[in-house]
Amino acid sequence: MHSPHVRSIYSTAMAKSSLHEVINKHRSSILEDWIKEQSAAVTMRADLIKPEELRRQSSEFLDRFQTAAQSGEYDDIRKPVWAPVTELLGDLSRTRGRLGFSPSETAVFIFSLKSPLLIRLREELGSDASRLFSEVASMTEILDKLGLYTTEVYQQSREDVVLRQQAEMLELSTPVVKLWEGILALPLIGTLDSARTNVVMESLLQHIVQTGSEIAIIDITGVPMVDTLVAQHLLKTVAAARLMGADCIISGIRPQIAQTMVHLGVDLSAVATKATMADALREALRRSGFRFSRESAPKS
Amino acid sequence: MQEKIPILQIDDLLLVSIQVDMHDQLALQLQDDLTEKITATSARGVLIDISSLEIVDSFIGRIIGNISAMARILDAKTVVVGMQPAVAITLVELGLTLGGVHTALNVSRGMELLRRGSSDS
Numbered sequence: 405m406h407s408p409h410v411r412s413i414y415s416t417a418m419a420k421s422s423l424h425e426v427i428n429k430h431r432s433s434i435l436e437d438w439i440k441e442q443s444a445a446v447t448m449r450a451d452l453i454k455p456e457e458l459r460r461q462s463s464e465f466l467d468r469f470q471t472a473a474q475s476g477e478y479d480d481i482r483k484p485v486w487a488p489v490t491e492l493l494g495d496l497s498r499t500r501g502r503l504g505f506s507p508s509e510t511a512v513f514i515f516s517l518k519s520p521l522l523i524r525l526r527e528e529l530g531s532d533a534s535r536l537f538s539e540v541a542s543m544t545e546i547l548d549k550l551g552l553y554t555t556e557v558y559q560q561s562r563e564d565v566v567l568r569q570q571a572e573m574l575e576l577s578t579p580v581v582k583l584w585e586g587i588l589a590l591p592l593i594g595t596l597d598s599a600r601t602n603v604v605m606e607s608l609l610q611h612i613v614q615t616g617s618e619i620a621i622i623d624i625t626g627v628p629m630v631d632t633l634v635a636q637h638l639l640k641t642v643a644a645a646r647l648m649g650a651d652c653i654i655s656g657i658r659p660q661i662a663q664t665m666v667h668l669g670v671d672l673s674a675v676a677t678k679a680t681m682a683d684a685l686r687e688a689l690r691r692s693g694f695r696f697s698r699e700s701a702p703k704s
Numbered sequence: 705m706q707e708k709i710p711i712l713q714i715d716d717l718l719l720v721s722i723q724v725d726m727h728d729q730l731a732l733q734l735q736d737d738l739t740e741k742i743t744a745t746s747a748r749g750v751l752i753d754i755s756s757l758e759i760v761d762s763f764i765g766r767i768i769g770n771i772s773a774m775a776r777i778l779d780a781k782t783v784v785v786g787m788q789p790a791v792a793i794t795l796v797e798l799g800l801t802l803g804g805v806h807t808a809l810n811v812s813r814g815m816e817l818l819r820r821g822s823s824d825s
Contacts (some may be wrong), residue, residue, distance in 0.1 A: 647791075650809060
């Protein structure tokens, strides 16, 4: 006669073992069914993934899933025992995201495992309704969680791409050019907002330190619109450069912009301004003590 | 409170190099010492090298402005040299553009500026 205590341990042990034992026992047939299921699904992207690759991924996932399922801890996939599984899934979602799979095409990898597992569980435990129910419940629970996890990682990897591209765009749009010994140019292109101004300011100041330049020309030919805020950002940059011991010349002020600035009451009297980059360069060279003369007049 | 920022004399110029983190007491001490020293040596120029200064607050920013204004009253020209980009950005964000202060990229440019200034007058 078993005592109730011994019995409860016995049943827990049984409950723990079932899913992974079923996988272990029918590993190859589950794998075949699963791959068939995935290949038959409407979301299958045969154009993006090779059958061998799919088989390799499925087989490795099944192994890791079976190992993790031995623990019987189906409540939380963040537990260390699930780490190998989530790691594999994370890699898989990221790769599929890059290849051009949609989130549901990615998640179907997990969800299509349900039906092969269900079939085997029913075969094994069909006689014991309550056992079957609890196994199916825990199996569904963990697979749902893993499926959601793939979507999450997919989303995250897409967001990372967007963020990286944004940062790259910021960097790309603010090159600092060395025009002459001691003269830097910063051709600004596109609308200036606070975030961009900070990037511009930092990279300009950094270059001033690196090259030891005393004059920086900020060219705003490519800035479509200058309002009070943009002007304030420009003045800040000029002030910061001055604090470090470099002078700024603002060039590329188009006639309309000159008019707007005066109408807005923006005071640029503290800053040297030139209409074109050429004028600014001439001024900068003059300040650095260079003198130019033409050897002969150009042939007309 | 033995900590002090040294003030070096080169001919008629004074050179101050701030190599430590400035705290308020140290900044006030420097202000006292420097005004004393300018009077004692009748220096014509003061060069403050802050290239090692990485953190600045509104108080230190104001002190730098004050020192320069005080030096000007004592007929010495002040040049602040070697300000780090981060410090410059912080000061601008704080609204301290140090209007009357001369600036230069490094010590040698600063010296040049001071010598040129004193030979003009």
